[in-house]
Amino acid sequence: MTGWPLAEDAPNTADLAKCVHCGLCVNSCPTYAITGLEVESPRGRIHLARAVAEERIPLTETVQEHWELCLQCRACEAVCPSGVPYGQIMEKARAQLQAAPPSKSWGRTFRRLVLRQVIGRTRVLATLLAPVRFFARSPLRKLLRASGLLRFMGPIGLLEAQLGRPGRPFRPNNKHEEGDVALFTGCVMGELFGDVHRSTVRVLERSGTHVFAPRNQTCCGALSAHDGDLEEARRLARLNISAFEASSAKTILVNAAGCGAAMKEYGDLLEGDSKFAERAQAIAAKVLDFSEYLVGRTLPVGRLPAKVTYQDACHLAHAQGISTEPRTLLGAIEDCELVETDGADLCCGAAGIYSLLQPAMSAELRQRKALEFAKHKPDLIVTANPGCQMQYEAAIREAGIEARVLHLAEFLDEAQATSTRSP
Numbered sequence: 001m002t003g004w005p006l007a008e009d010a011p012n013t014a015d016l017a018k019c020v021h022c023g024l025c026v027n028s029c030p031t032y033a034i035t036g037l038e039v040e041s042p043r044g045r046i047h048l049a050r051a052v053a054e055e056r057i058p059l060t061e062t063v064q065e066h067w068e069l070c071l072q073c074r075a076c077e078a079v080c081p082s083g084v085p086y087g088q089i090m091e092k093a094r095a096q097l098q099a100a101p102p103s104k105s106w107g108r109t110f111r112r113l114v115l116r117q118v119i120g121r122t123r124v125l126a127t128l129l130a131p132v133r134f135f136a137r138s139p140l141r142k143l144l145r146a147s148g149l150l151r152f153m154g155p156i157g158l159l160e161a162q163l164g165r166p167g168r169p170f171r172p173n174n175k176h177e178e179g180d181v182a183l184f185t186g187c188v189m190g191e192l193f194g195d196v197h198r199s200t201v202r203v204l205e206r207s208g209t210h211v212f213a214p215r216n217q218t219c220c221g222a223l224s225a226h227d228g229d230l231e232e233a234r235r236l237a238r239l240n241i242s243a244f245e246a247s248s249a250k251t252i253l254v255n256a257a258g259c260g261a262a263m264k265e266y267g268d269l270l271e272g273d274s275k276f277a278e279r280a281q282a283i284a285a286k287v288l289d290f291s292e293y294l295v296g297r298t299l300p301v302g303r304l305p306a307k308v309t310y311q312d313a314c315h316l317a318h319a320q321g322i323s324t325e326p327r328t329l330l331g332a333i334e335d336c337e338l339v340e341t342d343g344a345d346l347c348c349g350a351a352g353i354y355s356l357l358q359p360a361m362s363a364e365l366r367q368r369k370a371l372e373f374a375k376h377k378p379d380l381i382v383t384a385n386p387g388c389q390m391q392y393e394a395a396i397r398e399a400g401i402e403a404r405v406l407h408l409a410e411f412l413d414e415a416q417a418t419s420t421r422s423p
């Protein structure tokens with residue numbers, strides 16, 4: 001017997017049993033750091049999952065709230081000596097919430113609708129984000145900021161603070177193009193962070209790698225998976241697998257930490273799908289993060305006189321185990337002073353759409369980062385995930401800090417271009 005309402009996507013009992021309650025993970029957990037509550041720690045959340053699985057407690061709204069406050073940052077998984085696959089457990093626990101009362105709440109229904117019908121549909125997303133890009137560079141934005149009205153506009157005010165100055169979109173090629181290294185363009189990433197993709201391409205070209213963006217690729221599915229909509233995450237994964245299989249790519253390069261982590265785990269996501277299981281493993285094995293690919297290659301000299309802090313993206317550091325590679329790339333830039341802040345690997349509170357769903361916890365984590373930035377006064381804040389970039393934009397805006405937020409690719413691109421221009 002089991003207390004899970006969706007048996008086919010229930011957390012694996014053997015995975016849950018791996019937790020020996022040692023507590024070595026709790027001090028890495030951002031929600032535990034803020035609340036000090038066992039139920040807001042990884043150990044507490046796993047304990048609740050076991051109790052539900054064994055039908056010792058029902059899947060109440062209170063249990064659901066403890067899981068929903070989890071950022072799914074996987075800092076706990078990275079330090080767990082027992083190898084508890086916390087990310088997978090929480091995705092499957094969240095999947096249960098779609099079938100648990102009050103599964104028909106407007107909030108969940110609306111969220112699922114947006115993720116399925118907007119984020120997961122490239123054309124719809126492109127159409128809806130076009131006016132956002134226009135607004136970001138319009139006088140209306142300046143007027144709204146000057147009026148102070150944004151402070152009273154709740155999530156819209158937060159989104160405005162998070163919005164940088166998006167350039168042109170960067171979308172997959174419509175014409176058929178061949179090559180060894182393919183770029184994954186993503187959903188929001190391609191629409192609002194086209195400049196990051198263009199920087200990525202330039203940096204790779206300077207290192208001797210031609211990169212192309214195969215057609216028919218789509219959102220990686222990470223946002224849906226984190227929300228517990230594994231059906232939609234699998235749909236998107238299948239589309240991407242087919243798109244990359246149809247290309248000649250031997251390597252799939254990803255410059256968004258959350259997407260890279262999700263794609264490296266396509267094999268797990270589709271393990272029960274007889275048609276796609278092996279194909280998913282094969283595609284996942286080709287996925288590399290931008291910094292992972294670049295770190296062993298010969299790069300042109302870069303120079304950027306600036307004080308720089310690197311902030312780990314959780315799904316790069318904790319889910320993919322990549323934290324030294326970005327720092328190595330940054331450290332090779334001449335005249336760049338790299339400063340480490342406390343909690344650089346602690347979640348910034350962006351976590352996909354978490355900042356909209358859990359604004360209070362997200363704001364606490366954002367403010368912690370802002371305090372560190374105020375202390376160390378970096379000129380540049382560098383990270384490797386679009387959601388983190390948006391959260392840092394909001395952090396410095398709220399705290400009145402003078403700094404620029406860049407993706408690692410943008411930083412390297414600027415440093416290489418500056419170096420070329422230097423006498």
Ligand code: SF4
Pocket residue numbers: 018019020021022023024025026042043046076079080081082083084
């Ligand atoms: S998840 Fe891992 S680190 Fe945390 S209490 Fe369980 S066994 Fe210990």
Ligand code: SF4
Pocket residue numbers: 028029030031032040041042045069070071072073074075076077086
């Ligand atoms: S994923 Fe992050 S927020 Fe969630 S329990 Fe683990 S450390 Fe805490």
